[in-house]
Amino acid sequence: MAESTTTLRRIPHRTARWLPVWRRNLRVWSKLALPSLIGNFGEPLLYLLALGYGLGALVGRIGDMPYMFFLASGIFCSSAMMTASFEATYSAYSRMAVQKTWEAIVTTPLDVFDVVVGEVMWAATKSLFSASAILIVAWALGAVSGGYAVLAVPVALLSGFCFASMAMVVTALARSYDFFLYYTTLGVTPMLLICGVFFPIGQMPAGVQTLAWALPLTHSVALARPLITGAAPENALLHLAVLALFGLVALSVAATLLKRRLDA
Amino acid sequence: MSAPVVVSRALTKVYAGAPVVDRVDVNIDRGECWGLLGPNGAGKTTFLRMLVGRTPPTSGEIRVLGYPVPQQASAMRARIGVVPQLDNLDPDFTVNENLRTYAGYFGIHHSRLRARIRELLEFAALSHKADAYLSTLSGGMLRRLSLIRALVNAPELLVLDEPTTGLDPQARQLIWQRLRSLRSEGITQILTTHYMEEAERLCDRVTIMDHGRLLESGHPRALVSEHIEPHVIEVHGEGLQRWHKETAARLAPRHETAGDGFLYYLNDERPLLEALSGQERLSFLHRPANLEDVFLKLTGRELRDG
Ligand SMILES: Nc1ncnc2c1ncn2[C@@H]1O[C@H](COP(=O)(O)OP(=O)(O)O)[C@@H](O)[C@H]1O
Ligand SMILES: [Mg+2]
Numbered sequence: 328m329a330e331s332t333t334t335l336r337r338i339p340h341r342t343a344r345w346l347p348v349w350r351r352n353l354r355v356w357s358k359l360a361l362p363s364l365i366g367n368f369g370e371p372l373l374y375l376l377a378l379g380y381g382l383g384a385l386v387g388r389i390g391d392m393p394y395m396f397f398l399a400s401g402i403f404c405s406s407a408m409m410t411a412s413f414e415a416t417y418s419a420y421s422r423m424a425v426q427k428t429w430e431a432i433v434t435t436p437l438d439v440f441d442v443v444v445g446e447v448m449w450a451a452t453k454s455l456f457s458a459s460a461i462l463i464v465a466w467a468l469g470a471v472s473g474g475y476a477v478l479a480v481p482v483a484l485l486s487g488f489c490f491a492s493m494a495m496v497v498t499a500l501a502r503s504y505d506f507f508l509y510y511t512t513l514g515v516t517p518m519l520l521i522c523g524v525f526f527p528i529g530q531m532p533a534g535v536q537t538l539a540w541a542l543p544l545t546h547s548v549a550l551a552r553p554l555i556t557g558a559a560p561e562n563a564l565l566h567l568a569v570l571a572l573f574g575l576v577a578l579s580v581a582a583t584l585l586k587r588r589l590d591a
Numbered sequence: 592m593s594a595p596v597v598v599s600r601a602l603t604k605v606y607a608g609a610p611v612v613d614r615v616d617v618n619i620d621r622g623e624c625w626g627l628l629g630p631n632g633a634g635k636t637t638f639l640r641m642l643v644g645r646t647p648p649t650s651g652e653i654r655v656l657g658y659p660v661p662q663q664a665s666a667m668r669a670r671i672g673v674v675p676q677l678d679n680l681d682p683d684f685t686v687n688e689n690l691r692t693y694a695g696y697f698g699i700h701h702s703r704l705r706a707r708i709r710e711l712l713e714f715a716a717l718s719h720k721a722d723a724y725l726s727t728l729s730g731g732m733l734r735r736l737s738l739i740r741a742l743v744n745a746p747e748l749l750v751l752d753e754p755t756t757g758l759d760p761q762a763r764q765l766i767w768q769r770l771r772s773l774r775s776e777g778i779t780q781i782l783t784t785h786y787m788e789e790a791e792r793l794c795d796r797v798t799i800m801d802h803g804r805l806l807e808s809g810h811p812r813a814l815v816s817e818h819i820e821p822h823v824i825e826v827h828g829e830g831l832q833r834w835h836k837e838t839a840a841r842l843a844p845r846h847e848t849a850g851d852g853f854l855y856y857l858n859d860e861r862p863l864l865e866a867l868s869g870q871e872r873l874s875f876l877h878r879p880a881n882l883e884d885v886f887l888k889l890t891g892r893e894l895r896d897g
Contacts, residue, residue, distance in 0.1 A: 347695040354692065355683040427679035434643060434673040435696035435744075436665045590646050 344437050348445025367457040371406035372464060375399060378525065389527060392556060399465035400552040401524035403479060404486060406461050407454035408544055411487040412515050414450035415494035416507045423498065429589065439586045447491045447578060454487025455480065473557030482554065486547040489570045492577035499584035518544040543573045593621050594657060596748055596779045597642060601651035604637050611637045613803035614651065624780040626794035630890055634803040635783040636676055639752055643673055656748065669697060672741030676752035678733050680725055686736060687721045690743055697744045711739040714769065731762025738769065749773065751782040755789060767792060787882040801890045811882050818888055819880035820845065822860040827852040828873035838866050
């Protein structure tokens with residue numbers, strides 16, 4: 328099984344070594360794309376329709392914005408959060424601890440850091456898919472206005488990166504699937520409820536508002552909502568920086584913890 | 592003489608205060624098949640994990656193919672193949688997809704790959720399973736797939752952790768035959784095993800490890816003749832204790848209990864065989880000494896479930 332080695336070896340450059348991990352997950356996903364899309368996107372779609380029509384009839388408008396516009400732009404962000412969080416906890420944990428897929432990858436030139444980055448990038452990509460699907464439905468319902476909406480798509484990708492990195496920290500600490508319930512209950516669900524997805528942050532007590540601004544989902548909504556509904560976001564750089572910073576800090580914490588865990 | 596493929600000096604790994612690999616020095620030459628033998632928990636897997644750069648040594652150093660490890664493990668791993676103790680094939684993929692995906696981790700995904708995969712599948716007698724999912728493969732087939740997956744980058748060094756543990760005899764024979772053929776192509780092999788037979792058949796040199804220490808090293812046959820008398824007689828049966836005390840212990844000063852029987856080690860087997868011929872209630876087996884005898888002599892007989 329000898330082989331002229333030069334034809335077979337082309338080690339990916341350091342900065343691109345996460346790509347084969349991302350490509351592996353894409354390859355698996357593309358086999359099951361339809362059920363997976365329905366899974367990622369079915370639930371937010373039901374919320375959008377039920378709350379949009381049901382609650383929308385009661386609420387009417389928020390400020391000068393129809394409730395369906397308000398809700399669609401919120402769910403655009405929450406679906407990015409939910410998708411990335413699920414992928415980087417339950418699915419990534421399966422590949423790490425159950426299938427031992429990571430164990431196989433790190434006997435090649437790739438290392439734990441490459442695997443973590445690849446997984447986070449992949450979870451962010453899935454966020455992009457599901458948020459884009461929501462955007463298309465919102466557009467079909469007439470809840471999108473103006474050409475800025477296209478700029479919401481990279482916001483979904485950045486949000487996905489941020490939430491996937493945070494979820495990866497949880498995965499690094501998890502000893503079983505049960506552990507993820509804590510994160511869902513103490514992290515993901517509170518963000519879903521207080522970060523302005525379903526109703527404006529201004530409705531809540533001052534303390535809760537302060538807390539909400541300390542959470543990344545609020546900044547994701549602050550960017551995507553105006554873009555989708557036809558306005559330019561205020562303080563866009565600040566919101567982008569918050570999402571990027573949360574993501575980068577969480578990513579380096581996750582990578583450090585996972586390196587310690589897997590390369591002990 | 593080319594430089595050794597692996598050199599370690601005082602390589603040590605401590606877990607929870609206890610050394611699991613303890614001041615290990617090895618030199619593994621290009622082209623040889625080097626076997627690491629030891630009971631469960633001896634530290635074999637931990638040694639291999641340090642060798643491939645998966646865990647940093649607590650102290651000491653190791654170089655593989657000239658690269659200091661773990662500092663340059665990534666470049667080193669591009670040139671080696673690893674068959675892990677437990678299969679970690681990708682259950683989401685077919686046989687073919689497993690190989691393609693794994694090749695992707697080495698940055699290989701171009702036209703040459705298709706032909707390479709065809710060769711590898713043929714080599715492992717898996718061509719008919721190219722598009723099958725792993726759930727339809729037998730244990731032996733999975734192990735062969737793990738082997739050719741490790742060959743996808745045309746490695747110079749192949750590291751195998753218990754390559755045939757848990758396989759039936761036919762499946763083992765096939766793996767052994769393939770490993771010998773790789774050996775004849777000049778691929779250096781490092782393998783761990785606790786099957787003496789495997790080590791005797793495959794390895795140019797075996798090293799016996801216990802409690803993290805290397806005890807002895809050499810060609811399997813040389814180790815046997817150095818440590819064990821050429822003849823071994825295993826005796827079982829009713830009245831053994833008494834016969835042992837009255838007759839055998841005197842004829843074979845070097846002996847050991849083994850379960851409910853005795854093992855006698857002899858340079859001249861004839862007196863004991865003569866004594867046995869009158870004993871109808873005893874059954875015995877006369878065989879040449881083997882590596883297992885060396886192994887048991889050096890590592891003791893108590894059970895290791897670690
Ligand atoms: N990551 C680890 N943390 C703590 N102890 C470990 C770890 N890996 C192995 N050990 C311990 O080191 C010893 C040697 O294990 P191992 O190298 O797997 O032995 P072998 O492969 O020879 O059976 C065992 O006692 C095992 O429990
Ligand atoms: Mg082992």
